[in-house]
Amino acid sequence: MSSADSHGLDEHPTKLAELTAGRVEYRFDRRGPVTVVIFYGGHMRAGLSLGEEVFAEAGCSVLVPSRPGYGRTPVSTGGSAAGFADVTSALCAHLGITEVTAVVGVSGGGPTAVAMAARHPALVQRLVLQSAVGPLPWPDRRTRLGARIVFAPHTERVSWALVHSLVRYAPDAGLRMLLRDLTLLPVGDVVAGLRPQDRARLAALFSRMRSGRGFTRDLRALATTGDSAGHAGQVSQPALVIATRQDAAVRYAHAQALAAALPQAELLESRADSHLIWFGRDWPLIAEQIHAFLKDGPPRTMQRH
Structure with a gap:
């Protein structure tokens, strides 16, 4: 995947899987035996990509499912963060994936990533959260x-x-x-x-984003339940939480709450000017930290905030 593709300049082809729990749209970019699962946030679907070059450079295959209501995944598939985490686990089995090096939660996809790590510890080895919604009320x-x-x-x-x-x-x-x-x-x-x-x-x-029925579904689920509040404390894997204090969409307090709730979490502060940390000037340094985390676990230079 080129760096242009990884920032969403082209829409990627996707497939449909008919699982017991329902239909799910997904993209699986195969590069090697190491797989990363990415849950994007609002207005994103499996055909779009953002910041994936960090995983491509590490030689990771990338599995991206469209969350409920986005793309061609019906809003009824999964139903909740925990439900769709289970659907994604079934999708991994359907595709022959027996080990996930990291599950990545971006923005509103954070609660699903947390739930998948908590509910499927034998499958998921690590958790990476990027500008992710945490166990606090969201949005205002x-x-x-x-x-x-x-x-x-x-x-x-x-x-x-x-x-x-x-x-x-x-x-x-x-x-x-x-x-x-x-x-x-x-x-x-x-x-x-x-x-x-x-x-x-x-x-x-x-210019390619759409909300479908997914964003209003996210608002209902996250406003009423917090969706990740009950799962963060159950995550046994190492976790890397990345966020910026300049984020107005998902406030930095969410990252702090996640880092406090996750038993093995490290909080890495981005210097980006907005929610979109992949466009910050320090993204290359953060990418190095992600590579180290995928290989060895939390870098020693990071400190809990």
Whole structure:
């Protein structure tokens, strides 16, 4: 996979698996015997990718299922973080995967990754969380109410069509609009600080996002249950939690709560300007830490926050 592909410039082909628990869309990029499972967050599906080059460079095969309501996975498949963690375990068995080097939870996919590590310790060896929702209320009331209107199943197609047009024909304006809710810094400064290649990759990624029925499902599940609150303390594997203090979408307190709740967790602070830690200037250094974690466990240079 090229670095451009890994930032979502091209949509990847996906497949469907008919499992006992229901249909699930997935992408399985085979590179070798070592497999990483990635659960993306809101508005992402198996055909899109973000920051996967760190795992490709480590020689990992990557399995990406579309969570319930996203892509071609029905909202009824799995039903909860724990339920979809079990579905993904069954998908691994279906594909002949008997060992997962790491399960990765990104943003709203964090609770599912935590649940999979907790519920399937014989399958999963490590847990990596990136800008992940933790065992705290999420999102705030204003965001929840607005999202229920903009990203409701009957309006999200129109909402995203407008977003797609904006980022294609006025990318700077589109990026300012979309990043405004992802950073605690002045959004104009954040957009101005993006390198040209990252600006293009972000615009391309945003131009392909959709919410389906998945985002409103996430809002209901995470607002009412916290979804990962009951699982973090049951995770026996080493965990690496990565987040930035400038994240307005999933506040840094979530990472701190995860690091405190997970028995073998290390918290690695990103210096990124927004929720999108893969576009921070220190991402190459973080990638090195991830490589070390995948190989040996938590790097000694990290400290619990």
